[in-house]
Amino acid sequence: MLDQLLPGGVFALALVFARIGTMVMVLPVFGEQYVQARIRLALALFLTVIILPRAGTLPPLPAQPALLLPLIGGEVLVGLAIAGIARLAVSALHIAGTIIAVQSGLAAAQNVDPTQGTQSAVASNFLVMTGTTLIVVADLHHLLIGALVESYRLFPVAAAPPVGDFARLATGVIADTFTLAMQMSAPFLAFGVVFNVLLGLMNRLMPVMQVFFIAMPLQIPLAFLLLSLTMGFTLTLFADRFVDALGPLIR
DSSP states (O other), X not given: OHHHHSOHHXXXXXXXXXXXXXXXXXXXXXXXXXXXXXXXXXXXXXXHHHHGGGSOOOOOOOXXXXXXXXXXXXXXXXXXXXXXXXXXXXXXHHHHHHHHHHHHXXXXXXXXXXXXXXXXXXXXXXXXXXXXXXXXXXXXXXXXXXXXXXXHHHSOTTSOOOHHHHHHHHHHHHHHHHXXXXXXXXXXXXXXXXXXXXXXXXXXXXXXXXXXXXXXHHHHHHHHHHHHHHHHHHHHHHHHHHHHHHHHHHO
């Protein structure tokens, strides 16, 4: 009955689109909220048509409509898992920016984060936008497209999603994300410790001094100077770890 309503070619296209569309919706660069929904939809359809011949052997059209749910659900789950891992790698910039904002005294300066859809520190927004730009400029977004194609070799259509493997991989990526965020913000952590220790010593030596009014005009420009000195190291470290995070998905 279903094969009379839905041609096999359309079913194959819809099955591939379920995975590709989900990944394009969640992947960094392609799935950012400031990218128009029409552009994301057009990109997902374009990539679906291109990747369809490389999707391997697709299952035949099931006879009953109820059998479509496991197939579509499995493809959506695989797409969410792969794209979520790439998204977690980019979230290291957001965490590092929040730590930098706290240590530099800019945590109260909040702005709309177009990638998170919430209010975030200005330093966090700056790092995330710069990192996203770096991904495009350095052609690292080609790795994301490669992950789309290679996902059909690693996780064939209609096969049971390896939930356990996805969970272990996500756990490792989350741990690496926090480690990377701490490494990128390490100079500011050291700066915050030294700066606050010096302020404490000044307060003990001269209790009548208004330490707060002296600290703020010094802390912010010194933090900006440190950010300008460490920006190259931070972005290089992020690019290397971003490639490492996607390595299991494209090899």
